[in-house]
Amino acid sequence: MYRLLISLLYVSLSLSAYALDDPWLQIDKASQAARKLNYKGIFLYQNYHDVRSIEITHFNNGSEEFARIITLDGPPREFLSRGNNVVQFNSNHENVLIQKRHGRNLFPAILPMNIESVKLSYRLRFGDQDRIGGRGAQIVYLDPRDEYRYFYKLWLDKEFSLVLKMMIFDQNQKVIEQASFNQVSLLNTQDLNWFKPNVDTHKKYIMDEEPNDKVSNEKYCTLTNLPSGYKEVSHVTRTIGNQPQLVHQWVFSDGLSFVSLFINPISKGQKSKVGQTQVGSSNIYAKVLKGHQVMVVGEVPLVTIQKISNSIHDLKEHQ
Amino acid sequence: MTEKISTLLDDELDLQSMDQTVSAITRDRGLRARFETYQLIRDSMRNELSDATFSSKSILDAIDKEPIQLQFIKPSKAASTMALPYIPFISWPMAASFIAIILIATVTMNHNYLKPSDSVEIAEEIPADFIKAHQLLAPSNIAYYSEADQR
Numbered sequence: 001m002y003r004l005l006i007s008l009l010y011v012s013l014s015l016s017a018y019a020l021d022d023p024w025l026q027i028d029k030a031s032q033a034a035r036k037l038n039y040k041g042i043f044l045y046q047n048y049h050d051v052r053s054i055e056i057t058h059f060n061n062g063s064e065e066f067a068r069i070i071t072l073d074g075p076p077r078e079f080l081s082r083g084n085n086v087v088q089f090n091s092n093h094e095n096v097l098i099q100k101r102h103g104r105n106l107f108p109a110i111l112p113m114n115i116e117s118v119k120l121s122y123r124l125r126f127g128d129q130d131r132i133g134g135r136g137a138q139i140v141y142l143d144p145r146d147e148y149r150y151f152y153k154l155w156l157d158k159e160f161s162l163v164l165k166m167m168i169f170d171q172n173q174k175v176i177e178q179a180s181f182n183q184v185s186l187l188n189t190q191d192l193n194w195f196k197p198n199v200d201t202h203k204k205y206i207m208d209e210e211p212n213d214k215v216s217n218e219k220y221c222t223l224t225n226l227p228s229g230y231k232e233v234s235h236v237t238r239t240i241g242n243q244p245q246l247v248h249q250w251v252f253s254d255g256l257s258f259v260s261l262f263i264n265p266i267s268k269g270q271k272s273k274v275g276q277t278q279v280g281s282s283n284i285y286a287k288v289l290k291g292h293q294v295m296v297v298g299e300v301p302l303v304t305i306q307k308i309s310n311s312i313h314d315l316k317e318h319q
Numbered sequence: 320m321t322e323k324i325s326t327l328l329d330d331e332l333d334l335q336s337m338d339q340t341v342s343a344i345t346r347d348r349g350l351r352a353r354f355e356t357y358q359l360i361r362d363s364m365r366n367e368l369s370d371a372t373f374s375s376k377s378i379l380d381a382i383d384k385e386p387i388q389l390q391f392i393k394p395s396k397a398a399s400t401m402a403l404p405y406i407p408f409i410s411w412p413m414a415a416s417f418i419a420i421i422l423i424a425t426v427t428m429n430h431n432y433l434k435p436s437d438s439v440e441i442a443e444e445i446p447a448d449f450i451k452a453h454q455l456l457a458p459s460n461i462a463y464y465s466e467a468d469q470r
Contacts, residue, residue: 069463079463087364106460106463179460201353234456240449241448247452249456251456258453260449260452260453260456271437271439275441280461282461284445284450288438297446297453
């Protein structure tokens with residue numbers, strides 16, 4: 001009954017969205033569908049040369065979201081999430097590492113809950129109709145308004161607006177990242193019996209160290225002239241790797257992509273890092289500024305990374 | 320026993336049963352390992368995902384029923400691998416030369432290691448710790464669905 005009501009609600013919303021003039025309603029509906037629908041499916045995720053199958057079970061009881069995500073290829077990895085809290089079980093030959101993390105904007109919920117930031121930075125246009133995982137789909141494009149972000153092509157379920165497939169391209173039309181459902185169906189259950197981890201009693205379970213990041217309100221430097229559309233979503237201090245000194249980390253987002261800026265004073269005897277490189281779909285740029293190590297990492301064009309590295313002002317000289 | 324461990328974890332066991340269960344866990348290495356696993360998983364999820372949806376019972380239900388394979392700790396071979404092989408035909412002058420070469424090599428290596436701070440190109444030395452730190456805080460697909468930390 002509940003499922004029927006939800007289905008009817010979405011069908012009626014779907015019809016009304018097509019009837020209304022504002023095409024962005026379709027994107028808003030896609031954002032809501034990934035978070036409000038109950039579904040289970042298997043999708044293929046590709047990042048650079050890394051391809052893997054992933055099973056997702058998603059449930060919303062009306063007030064909260066629950067999800068269980070399992071990687072089906074390679075070393076077993078499992079995520080259980082409730083709201084933004086995620087517990088990850090990372091298995092190797094002997095151990096299972098338990099990590100606590102935070103997560104949002106994961107496929108198929110790649111669109112932010114508030115799409116205003118997306119509207120500012122991307123143009124929306126509609127493409128052809130297609131078929132993904134046995135379901136009819138409407139293709140939509142999110143074209144960047146400038147050079148600081150990638151192109152998004154989305155396949156939205158014609159009935160429920162759920163994102164069935166996504167492709168991210170760079171300026172040269174090279175695929176950066178993609179995900180596509182092979183099969184997906186609505187869940188016809190209200191229980192949460194599935195919401196628990198597989199436990200391998202032959203392995204030793206180890207709790208990973210909690211991230212030591214602390215929210216920072218310190219005015220460490222001034223950041224001006226950031227790439228348009230990118231807003232600060234967090235600023236923390238933390239240690240990184242085995243280095244004892246505190247590192248400031250800012251995360252910026254335009255609603256779809258994320259970039260981290262790291263700044264820390266370079267200790268005596270410590271080698272500084274410079275230059276640029278690419279690891280998978282992540283661009284990385286490093287430089288030295290007034291005795292500080294500056295590092296920018298993100299799944300965005302290199303020009304965005306470089307512009308963020310040039311946005312730092314009022315940094316005190318470190319001897 | 321599984322049921323009792325579950326009740327023990329939820330602090331709902333009476334005093335006598337608790338005593339018996341704890342004794343059983345203490346005696347049995349397999350039960351002890353299993354108890355620790357339950358506790359760790361339960362605690363990790365209780366904090367982050369709330370105990371409203373989890374009881375120890377639900378986790379125990381998820382656990383494979385087959386018995387735990389006991390793992391025997393093999394005697395350490397560190398001592399034997401650290402010891403230098405005894406070679407009786409090496410004369411003292413030969414040994415002294417050998418030690419001198421090692422000393423020169425060590426001093427040279429330390430000299431290189433202690434040379435003044437300079438820069439390293441990130442293309443040659445990937446800053447994996449920074450990538451991991453970015454992925455832990457930036458909630459993107461790559462952070463969860465890819466294996467960046469193992470590349």
